[in-house]
Amino acid sequence: MANKTSLRRQITLLGVSLVILTVASLLAVSIWKSISSHSQQIDQRITSAENVLIEYLQAKEELLLTASKVLTADFGFKQAVATRDKGTIASVLDNHSSRINASLMVLSDLNDNIISSSNNQLTFDSVFTESLINVKQNLNKTQLMLLGGNLYQLIVLPVDAPRTIAYSIIGFQIDQAFVNELKRLMAIEVSFFYNDGLIISTLPYTDTSHTEHFRKTDNSWLLFERKLYENKAIAFTNTHHQTYIAQLSVDLTPSYIELDKLVAITLFISLLIIAITAFASSLIAKNLTKPLHQLTRLSRDFAQGKYEHSGMMTEGSVEVLKVYTSFIKMGRKIEQREIKINYQAKHDSLTDVYNRATFLETLTQHMAAHDHDKQTSLLVMAINVRYFKRINDSLGSEIGDITLKAIAERIKSIYQEKTIMVGRFSGTEFCLVINIEHNESYDDIVEKFLSQLRAPLQVNKLWLNLNYRIGTCLFPERSSNAKELVRRTTIALEAARHENTTIRAYKDGEDEAYLERLNLLEELREAMKHDSGELFMVYQPKLNLDNGKIEKVESLIRWIKPDGQFVSPELFIHLAEQSGLIIKLTQWVIDTVLKQQQEWLTENIRLKVAINISAQDIAHADFIDYIFEKISQYKIDPKLITLEITERDIMTNEDLVVSRLKQLKQTGIQISVDDYGIGQSSLGKLKQLPIDELKIDKAFILELDKSEKDQFIVKSTIELSHKLGISVVAEGVENKASLDMLAEMKCNHVQGYFISRPIKSADLLTWLNTYE
Template identity: 35%
Template sequence: MLMPGSLRHRLLLVIVALLAGLALATALASLTAMKQDSRQQAHEVLAVAANVFEQLLDDRAQQLGQSVQILAADFGFRQAVATSESATIQSVLENHGARIDAQLVLLMSPQGELLSSSRLELDQAQLAPLLQDIDWRSSQYSSLLMLSEQAYQLVLVPVRAPNIIAWVGMGFQLDAALATQLKGITGLEISFVLANDRLQVITSTLQNEQALSIFPTSDFLASASQQPVRSEDQRYLTLSQPLDGQALWALLHLPNSRWLQNYQQMRSQLLAIFGIALTASLLVAFWLGRSITEPLAQLTRFARQLGEGKATSELPRAKGEVGVLSKTLSTMQQQLAERQRLLLEQAERDALTGLYNRAKAEQWLGQYAGQKSGVLLLLNIRNFRHLNDAFGLETGDQLLHRLAGRLQQLTPTPLFCARVGGDEFLLLYPELPKPLAPLLQWLQKPFALQQSSISLQLTLGYYPFTHTDPESANVSTLLRRADIANANAKQQLDGIAAYQQGQDERHLRDLTIIQDLPGALAANALSVHYQPKVLLANQRCEAAEALIRWQHPSLGFIPPDEFIRLAEHAGLIQEVTDWMLRQVIRQAAEWHTQHPRLRLAVNLSPVDLIDEQLPARIAEELELASVSAEMLALEVTEGAVMQNPQRVIQVLQQLAALGIELAIDDFGTGHSSLAYLKQLPVHEVKIDRAFIKEIEHNTQDELIVQATAQLAKGLGFKVTAEGLENEAGLLKLTQLGCDTVQGYYYSRPLPASDFASWLQQFHSQHQVESRERP
């Protein structure tokens, strides 16, 4: 028993007092440190969440940028933009936007004019903030902005051909789905707000009223971006993030209960230990301190490394709140790693086939081509759109997937295989696999789908390149040449072709012609020449053939056959035909007073002959110019008639009903069917120049012309011979029964003013010769 005042008692009291004081001081110090550490952890959690939030927005911007870069580099899309094919542009924008679930897709001119948008309510005025900030010389522009009371993350990329002809953009909406996604990653509540005259909640994982209660006004937003701020009800610790640099903000809300609960629980434990065992040894205190502070330090290091994107520290194995936080951070790391993996896979792989996409192919090819030689093979599926129309999009997707599987089974195995377009696949080999024909045949073997056997018709263009060639370092050049080779393959019977040197220039020339033709038509930069058609019976010129001419400012004279062919392929032939008819009808009206019997003939394209609106447009032009239909003649080739006889005959009948004279041009070269020929409402047959130019000494041509003339006259047609070049040929054609001749013997095609002078001189000379005859 201890006696009061004894040394032992005093020592015990001193020890107890020291231990009590030490325990109390330790408890107070520990609680204070833990409170500060918990607050620091909360701030760090918010900082990590802010970094994760910014990284996710960056990933979304990269995804958008890569998708828009692919769209802007697509040749078909650039061609559609260059030729202002609004329907094709709208379809391509919708398809590409749908592939990545973009809520906004738009196209702007180089001057910033809105050309097309997936949001009908979007107008030019709403793009004013964007137009003020964008650098039109940049290769990509990314921004967060408000459009139509919605927040969007938008990426713009220039469309070049080769200069910038437009800007195409895609955007993701900052909506509830994004806020929920961010909450799932960070574990925090997320709000997107707009701070103008008043604070407006765009979307939030909290109730709007609850989000507004955190910041009743927008005055606290700027300060909250530097240091987290508690809400008025002390329930949340909030960090603000400016998005557009002006009025659009993101708010990250950390519940206070997350760190207060940990602090309060630890405080209770320490108080319990203090009350039960004041005599606890320093060793126990030291061990307890280590057991608490070390896991927290590990978690702090891990969270800091996670925020920097390089978490390498081991997480502590602990229970309670520390264990929960440890598991939370571990789960966050796994989710971020998985999301990064998925984003990387989406950025590199085609979702349908699993092959590399175009962006990855360009990256891979850029690294390879500068160091090694190889061969690019570009496969294209013929008429794949028709397969989709006939069997449905689902079957089309299955066919693409099956074809991709065969490509991965090829022997020899390609270095890489990518899907670079809707129906195009790119393969790279170190050297050309031979022979190509069996390889193509194996790929074209029928697929068993929907209880049917479906075959794909493929074309294969290839381009061998060497790493010593400076142009091989340009990926765009490699892909363009492979594409040119594939275009050549479509013209071959076996569907295989190689790139030929010099085809780049031809390709660029074709693009220039297609791009400049609409402007040339609008500016009346083309001209019309007229070649006379002379009646043999009375040596009078009562008709002429109108021929279109184009003197390009940089390319010089472009043959009509060349730009007419390109106009047909580019869908511009209607504009060319309408321009030609308008010019000729106006010229006929001008010449009507002096030459009332003069008939002007215009050539029609095969595409024109299936245009059921053509007769109505011609009738309208004739009415506007006050010109009789008898002053106009139209010439069609028999080959054009045979492409769609039933529809062409219907259009020709409507033209004939207007009173327009019709002629079959280049007769004898188109392999027409007499069964259709007798049904045509035509008045004239023109024998091709191939049978006329050497008729004076070629008996076979003479027999052909004679038989053709007899057949045509038997069917009630007039006969015109093209390509007359000398007087001996004129005598032969007269003997063989031709009614009209046309050729250089009388005159080459002349401009309108020169033709009028020639016509006046020809008739005057004919009148003199008639008076001099006995």
């Protein structure tokens, strides 16, 4: 959050950024437009000056041509030339030179010898003669020629009488007056160059750096480089292929001064606009964010559960005021819903009494506030409605819900003045706390409560007679902690269920035993998780009485803690079934046994193994998939696996269990009914089940050689089973007399301590070798 920018700053930055972007764009366009316009004007000036220069030179050319023609057509001049009258020739040349203001009037003979000249400063050497020869190659046309370091515009005409007897050369010198006149006409600077050497210029720079002067740049303008002159070169080439350059130069400095003024003014205005925008944006942002700060504080109050706000927002736009009003309405609705949700979270939705969490919290508060000096105690009763499922099954869940409401109301009304609180912990379990005096009979209070609770209950014109079990515990006599007090009350209720009594008070030591069982379950869970060897499998051989061979074994789980303590299988398996941990425990057994079978098969030992499963296992949705997955993983023939399930577990959910046992049987897995004879099923019932084997409980086998009744039961069971096509196994054989009797009764397989105790796999292999 520290790196986040506030909304006020964001709005200000946005406004300023947009203005800067707009101003920068307009400034760029303005400068670009000004520069473009300025460049266009410069180009126009240079083009115009170029035209003036050319026209001016053409005018001079026409003047020279006219003067030459007049001169060469003068009879007296021709006669003087023919007679070589130098005085007359010089006089005529001077007159014509003065008339047209010519800088040069020269007469040469046909051999390029100078007859007469009006310019006595020129040296008529071989260079001049060579230049004269070149000029003669283009008669009647002016040419630029550098003579004696000066530039001239020359024209040559022949003097015919009637044949050519001489040549007249007339020219104007392009001197300072000449270029100044051009500058006046063109309004720009003009310079003449030959071979990059300056001949003459309107600028006062006549040294060797004159050319560099036109290439100078200015780096002081916004870090950009700009040239000081805009130049254009016009080339003039004479017959001697000599090129003379007339350079037109426009001084850009005045234009830059105007442009800089424009840019400075524009920048000043832009900065002023940006400053005004920043101030305006900040002001607008402040007006926008101030109501938002109020809304933030309002939201913070809502988060803390403060929903009452009587003040109204006085600042902000209409939209913000609407949002503020909506927030206030929302807060009121949230408060109403929160009250409702809070109530629902603390109460049972059906009976409107406390739920378990609220009951414990409230009980803790009452126990903390209890005055031990007063002769009072808190009696906690856990109440279970017996056989309530029958009501739901016969009358429907709607009647069942109404019944539970009526029960809750009756519980609250029996000791209305003494009742502190009532809670519902599960579907049919309620908990009640009442205040009793020490001089009151504890037993009488509970008996009276149960008597009134049992009274017929009217539900929708029906009168129901319900039965209950009650577990009780006293504070402070039996506990000083709310959770412990409720737990001990529940333990008393469970004891009442196991002892089949109606009222049961908590007894000292029962809670410790309960916690010990919980601790044992946690240790069992850790033992399975780490699989460090605490849990292991043993195998008890089954003797085939027909051939005397060991073809089957029963797998049995054992648990020895790291400290060497042996835990009874009956104890931890029973706890696992009660807690739901039996599913994972059975999966651990299946995985371990099938892995062991795979190892046996690699040693050519083919034994059928029986695995005990519970009703919870067979009813679990993933059980069949899991056992098939392990069969595939370890590549075990399903015919080598027998699943043992008690007749009691089969009858728990008969339809589902039978359906899944059939599914398993179809794959080749054998099904065995364990502990037969101590349940409620008959052979007539068993014939409808998909079973392959019947296992007679050891209660009928341990004293078989001594009990005629056991002999009769076992013999009839074996005979009837064989008639139904069911194999029989007798467990608990502990002497040879019982073994011989079972062989005589045609029992298929036997197991017991007389044959072998359950032993580990390594010991089993040794035992098998010895046995064989």
